[in-house]
Amino acid sequence: MKNKTLLIRILISLLGIALIASCGSQGSNNGALGGDAAAQVYVAPGEQDEFYAFISGGFSGQLTVHGLPSCRLLKTIPVFSVDGEKGYGFNEETKPLLNTSHGFIPWDDSHHPELSQTNGETDGRWVFINGNNTPRVARVDLSLFETVEIIELPNSGGNHSSPFTTMNTEYVVAGTRFGVPVPQKDQSIKNYASKFKGALSFIKVDPESGEMSLAFQVLMPAFDYDLAHAGKGKSHGWMFFSSYNTEESHTLLEVNASQNDKDFIAAVNWKKAEEFLAQGKAHKMPARYAHNLFDEKTQTATSTIMTEVNVLLPEECPGLVYFMPTPKSPHGVDVNPTGEYIVGSGKLSANLTAHSFTNMLDAIENEKFDGDAYGIPILNFDDTVAGVVESGGLGPLHTEFDDRGNAYTSFFITSEVVKWEVGTWEVLDRAPSYYSIGHLMVPGGDSQKPEGKYLVAMNKITKDRFLPTGPEVAQSAQLYDISGDKMKLLYDFPTMGEPHYAQGISAGRIIPNSKKIFRLEDNEHPHAIKNEAESKVVRNGNTVRVYMTSIRSHFAPDNIEGIRVGDEVYFHITNLEQDYDVPHGFSVMGAQNAELLIMPGQTETLLWKPLYEGVYPFYCTDFCSALHQEMQGYVRVSPKGSNTPITWNVGG
Amino acid sequence: MKRILILIPIIIGLVINSCSSNDTKASDATTYSKGQSLVNDEVSQQNILQIAIGSSDHSTLVTAVQAADLEDVLANAGPLTVFAPNNAAFEKLPEGVVADLLKPENKAKLAHIITYHAAPGKYTGNMIKGVMGIGQATGDKVNVEIVDGETLVNGAKILGTVEASNGVVHVIDSVLLPPEK
Known part of the structure; x- marks a missing residue:
């Protein structure tokens, strides 16, 4: 008899658990949405919206x-x-x-x-x-x-x-x-x-x-x-x-x-x-x-x-x-x-x-x-x-x-x-x-x-x-x-x-x-370059223009010297990729603005004003390839008035 | 022991049943009525609904608000000015009127009367004293006048004022009856 009571108790508590378990998940979304509502908003992986x-x-x-x-x-x-x-x-x-x-x-x-x-x-x-x-x-x-x-x-x-x-x-x-x-x-x-x-x-x-x-x-x-x-x-x-x-x-x-x-x-x-x-x-x-x-x-x-x-x-x-x-x-x-x-x-x-x-x-x-x-x-x-x-x-x-x-x-x-x-x-x-x-x-x-x-x-x-x-x-x-x-x-x-x-x-x-890329041959940006061989660094007074390219998985140039404190450095970066969904990012240490996010075939410009001498890394911010983590470079900043010559290279 | 085992399929049946009835509800979005009035929040300043519920002098009004399904409106962002008749105000109505209004078939009529007690905007202090009338949520106007230093709204006396998170509650001593259409 005692056993019987115990069993009934167990069964009742099981019933309670079963009720909570079977209905609890609906309770947590307020019991409103049936499975058909979920199916109506479900767009399967790889499928696209209407x-x-x-x-x-x-x-x-x-x-x-x-x-x-x-x-x-x-x-x-x-x-x-x-x-x-x-x-x-x-x-x-x-x-x-x-x-x-x-x-x-x-x-x-x-x-x-x-x-x-x-x-x-x-x-x-x-x-x-x-x-x-x-x-x-x-x-x-x-x-x-x-x-x-x-x-x-x-x-x-x-x-x-x-x-x-x-x-x-x-x-x-x-x-x-x-x-x-x-x-x-x-x-x-x-x-x-x-x-x-x-x-x-x-x-x-x-x-x-x-x-x-x-x-x-x-x-x-x-x-x-x-x-x-x-x-x-x-x-x-x-x-x-x-x-x-x-x-x-x-x-x-x-x-x-x-x-x-x-x-x-x-x-x-x-x-x-x-x-x-x-x-x-x-x-x-x-x-x-x-x-x-x-x-x-x-x-x-x-x-x-x-x-x-x-x-x-x-x-x-x-x-x-x-x-x-x-x-x-x-x-x-x-x-x-x-x-x-x-x-x-x-x-x-x-x-x-x-x-x-x-x-x-x-x-x-x-x-x-x-x-x-x-x-x-x-x-x-x-x-x-x-x-x-x-x-x-x-x-x-x-x-x-x-x-x-x-x-x-x-x-x-x-x-x-x-x-x-x-x-x-x-x-x-x-x-x-x-x-x-x-x-x-x-x-x-x-x-x-x-x-x-x-x-x-x-x-x-x-x-x-x-x-x-x-x-x-x-x-x-x-x-x-x-x-x-x-x-x-x-x-x-x-x-x-x-x-x-x-x-x-x-x-x-x-x-x-909806376009997939910008065509490089149509790029009429005044500071665009269409291949790595054209990359260069040009000084005009305190203004320095870096004509740079990006392609998996490097920048050209990726070593730059001759920048001085007080310079205004314009990084004009052309993304040479002509492949859908391969943007490259660009960021340089101490930049007081933001990154660049450059779509394939596009040219964008970041203004950088280095405050102190040193050697500063720059890198690609948008994971682009298996060697994305290798996509980096350095820019050397010398004191104001120094005569470090402008030089640039990649791989040299 | 055997008899207990027989219970098991019955219990399972119960579980299935209880959930399938839940599912029936689930497929009909209109039964999904958890509105803003049910937000669990013990920290914020009280809204108009919570103030009314917390006042034992307003139990008739709260019953009416619930019967008219207007809880969520009084918990909304507002701002609303609500003229809240106390229980004594409802007792001044002819016998049977309140009971009649609380019947489900009179829900729309009740909702209209309650809505006539609310105005969009927060009318407090000098602001309410400075206007001739206030446009209520029904689209009708109530008259505001100052008589012997008392503020009267369509003749109803403001007995007290409580600031709410989503507006203001003015306790009044009479129920406001909207103009017949």
Whole structure:
């Protein structure tokens, strides 16, 4: 009997262990994910992802490239911040990219990636991204996955409403978040409403080269322009900007910019703007802004300071701008794939407002205005509105679309994604996000051809989603399967900086254009050498130029003498390799900048200013070969004024 | 002994059963409801939800928040200003009203009423005294007035104020009823 009791006890405890063991692992991932979710994000070793996702790096200033559905990080593209890993902003070739009217700026806050489009579809040629702090727009070339151009915006402060593109990438736009005096000058902040302005910039994009130029600015009242999206299809030719702080407050906006029941979506007719420009209506205003362009042939960026900008004043250009009242500080302004509906997400309200483009045109044609603001006609809310989504959520921020007539809106306060039907405005489904979602992304979800298979939620709060890493934790993103009626959470993944927005595109639209090497014969870098025999060291006063090559597994030259304290030594290194994925790195002891990371066929330059006499090693930093560890050299530094002759050699 | 051995397959059956029911849940992401309110954190300043739960004077409000599934909202980053009716405030409502609102079929109505007690933004001290009205999360406005030195919100008196990590809680003596739509 005693034995029996003992056995029962043992069995009961075994049952307990069995329950814990069999269910415990699910408990640790919160019991949510079945095996099928895991299979959906599993990309087997050697297999590749279906989509590229370009996710903004927020306050890192960079842009990250992930594969979907695995969510694997494929690359970090430095854009607005220096990056020691790649020598970006440290080597002589890329420094000019970070030049501005305020001088060299090593950091910015990158917000919204936007892919170039052709006929309303993402074309995989370029991705644009805005720098918020010192207002700029960058262009990343998707054959290189490198930043090749940055243009600064004058008359702006906080380039947030940017860089959304038109259907054929005729323009990318840049609306200022902060009103500023135009032109900038010493001015009392108390005069905000009367003296400050908000510029909406239209940057023309060359259809062949992609080169950007600031075509014109529309000088608006000093509201805070938040986000934008272009019309498409029937609304092609218009650009829509959301705004808040129509109160024009300049202090404690937390309270003071939340007083009006409605703010405005500004509808700008950019085709009309082109007519006004042709008619000579633009004011040529003095301005100072940098235009920085990387030349793939010389592999060198140049920076040009521009001195003038075309400015259109709405009060002088009837038909250029209209205001559509939209409840409660709208954040996202998102246009559905047909171009008929312009959806405003009033972030201080519960509901979404869908304006009809047809209604808007009708109201304009019949001049059904409800007064004006600074000479800009205000349309009647009731005339333009087509539907209101009674969401049941709080804090709507941003909406994207699928290819089945549905829309997906992020809600910050209720921390969820709400799926609703365009046209009926019915809520179809809702899924929680972890935690506090900001933007979301469906590949092609802001174009005319969404690919509604996955949705990425980009969250602002992480707390306990990952293993703790001290007070600072990476911001989280989540992948959902949206191919069925119900959204299904698949995966959590950490991101870089703060993921404000993202773009996604089928991998097949990018893969064929992605380059493997730079061709040595096309290298027109002024300090390139094409073979080892040309390597040399040349002194000109205190400037010493080292013309060096790298190939597995040595530098030429690898012994250099005759450098003196006080010299400025430029290492111009050409990577002679013509083989995919064989970069060479270069670093030299005491360098006060970074390494070089030189792609096959490329030339890059590191400036080195030795402070003390001695003999200093340099070496290859990127494991290149079986004899990578042998890939090294020495540079001898003699005292200032010494007469050690310049000599160089390899293997001699 | 034999009878005990017979138990073994039953136990195994139980184990399998308990896990397969777990799996059913697992395949449906919408049942995955662990939100921000369940983050385990004993160190940080208390958020609005934790303050409400910790106040014995607000047990009715907490019950209502839970019934309306709004715990995560009150644990979110905010900032929110929450007007928190105490238990006495709920008792001032006609008999049966609270019990009725707590019924599952009235969840949306209850959520709307609670949401009417929250405003995006942190309205404290002079800031709340200086505004005529506050836009609530429902999209409606509440009126703020100062009468005999007391701050009244739609007539409800602010009895006390507690700072939270994600906003501020003003304890009020009446339930705010949103305007009929």
